[in-house]
Amino acid sequence: MSKEIHSHRKDEHLSLALKYWKEGRNHSEFSSALRLVPNGLPEISTEEVDLSLTLFGHQFEFPFYIEAMTGGSKMGNRINLELAEIAASQKLAMAVGSQSIALKYPELAEGFRQVRQHNPQGFIFANIGAGHSLENAQKAVEMLSADALEIHINTGQELVMKDSEGDRSFYWLENINGIAENLGVPVVVKEVGFGMSQKMFKQLSQTAVAGINIGGKGGTNFAWIERERGQTTLNLDHYGFTGPESLVEARLAKNNKPLIATGAVSSSMDILAAQLFGASLVSSAGYVLSVLKDEGSQALDELFSQWKDELVKLYTLVGARQFNDLSQVEFIYNQSLRHFLEERKDKQIIL
Numbered sequence: 001m002s003k004e005i006h007s008h009r010k011d012e013h014l015s016l017a018l019k020y021w022k023e024g025r026n027h028s029e030f031s032s033a034l035r036l037v038p039n040g041l042p043e044i045s046t047e048e049v050d051l052s053l054t055l056f057g058h059q060f061e062f063p064f065y066i067e068a069m070t071g072g073s074k075m076g077n078r079i080n081l082e083l084a085e086i087a088a089s090q091k092l093a094m095a096v097g098s099q100s101i102a103l104k105y106p107e108l109a110e111g112f113r114q115v116r117q118h119n120p121q122g123f124i125f126a127n128i129g130a131g132h133s134l135e136n137a138q139k140a141v142e143m144l145s146a147d148a149l150e151i152h153i154n155t156g157q158e159l160v161m162k163d164s165e166g167d168r169s170f171y172w173l174e175n176i177n178g179i180a181e182n183l184g185v186p187v188v189v190k191e192v193g194f195g196m197s198q199k200m201f202k203q204l205s206q207t208a209v210a211g212i213n214i215g216g217k218g219g220t221n222f223a224w225i226e227r228e229r230g231q232t233t234l235n236l237d238h239y240g241f242t243g244p245e246s247l248v249e250a251r252l253a254k255n256n257k258p259l260i261a262t263g264a265v266s267s268s269m270d271i272l273a274a275q276l277f278g279a280s281l282v283s284s285a286g287y288v289l290s291v292l293k294d295e296g297s298q299a300l301d302e303l304f305s306q307w308k309d310e311l312v313k314l315y316t317l318v319g320a321r322q323f324n325d326l327s328q329v330e331f332i333y334n335q336s337l338r339h340f341l342e343e344r345k346d347k348q349i350i351l
């Protein structure tokens with residue numbers, strides 16, 4: 001694929017993701033999947049709440065961050081710069097989009113490097129696909145002086161792309177493990193919006209990855225985006241597990257890797273709900289993009305301040321002074337999640 005076609009594809013992803021969110025195709029899965037048990041006597045003050053948590057050897061002041069989207073095209077670099085500035089001012093972590101394009105065309109690396117220049121102290125995730133070599137993983141991390149690496153797995157998306165664009169072979173586990181064992185910074189394996197199953201958690205438990213991002217269904221849907229790009233007639237819109245379903249799967253699989261939740265996160269209640277379902281960190285991509293493009297960078301900055309403020313109130317409501325207290329919080333699954341649990345609870349997973 002030529003540089004121009006690759007850049008153009010990144011821009012199409014941006015504009016179609018925006019269209020997807022503008023048309024309201026997203027479903028807020030996290031907050032609607034549970035009901036909090038009333039706790040009107042929490043015996044706690046908002047001043048006692050501390051939202052920070054330690055993960056990957058780093059103290060995250062807030063449990064949410066800006067998830068991977070772009071870089072490598074003019075439009076993508078501009079968006080990344082705006083996001084990097086907001087991440088720096090809000091003290092939020094941030095992931096860049098896939099650096100494949102800059103590994104192939106090193107002259108495009110500068111656009112990614114600027115993310116670090118605009119956010120020198122921040123926690124930044126590098127990002128590559130699961131087929132890349134250890135050498136490329138090292139280059140991607142070096143490009144940004146990244147604190148961690150995300151390896152995305154996007155089988156559903158690759159298969160709905162044309163033969164000339166999409167991968168057709170998916171022997172990834174050994175490669176992922178090799179990178180995780182040797183890279184020297186934490187490696188997170190992330191889905192991009194189709195969610196994860198018990199089998200996947202068991203597979204990943206046998207690797208050296210430091211964390212798993214369940215990338216649940218309900219937000220940005222790359223099966224839809226690729227269809228809109230005219231890549232396919234194959235409809236995978238209904239394929240996958242939502243964020244809450246994926247986190248239930250993690251529990252059923254007795255997953256013991258730290259979890260990150262993405263997938264239609266668009267409110268402070270979504271963040272709390274994802275943490276109650278077992279995620280440590282929570283991230284958001286499509287919604288962040290839609291606020292940035294529709295309302296501007298100041299509005300996005302204000303949104304993050306609002307989420308922090310609301311999350312302190314929500315922790316107070318459930319009686320949690322800190323992240324570890326969330327495991328004591330009572331809540332009830334909604335009907336469809338109860339049904340899901342019934343269907344999935346006795347699965348025998350043989351690898």
Ligand SMILES: Cc1cc2nc3c(=O)[nH]c(=O)nc-3n(C[C@H](O)[C@H](O)[C@H](O)COP(=O)(O)O)c2cc1C
Nearest residue numbers: 017068069097098152192219220263264284285286
């Ligand atoms: C425009 C756009 C581009 C994306 N590009 C990447 C990418 O390059 N690498 C990656 O790991 N994920 C990528 N993603 C996936 C997101 O990181 C995230 O997993 C997915 O969008 C689900 O989260 P959401 O519902 O909050 O959008 C992209 C998402 C969007 C919206």
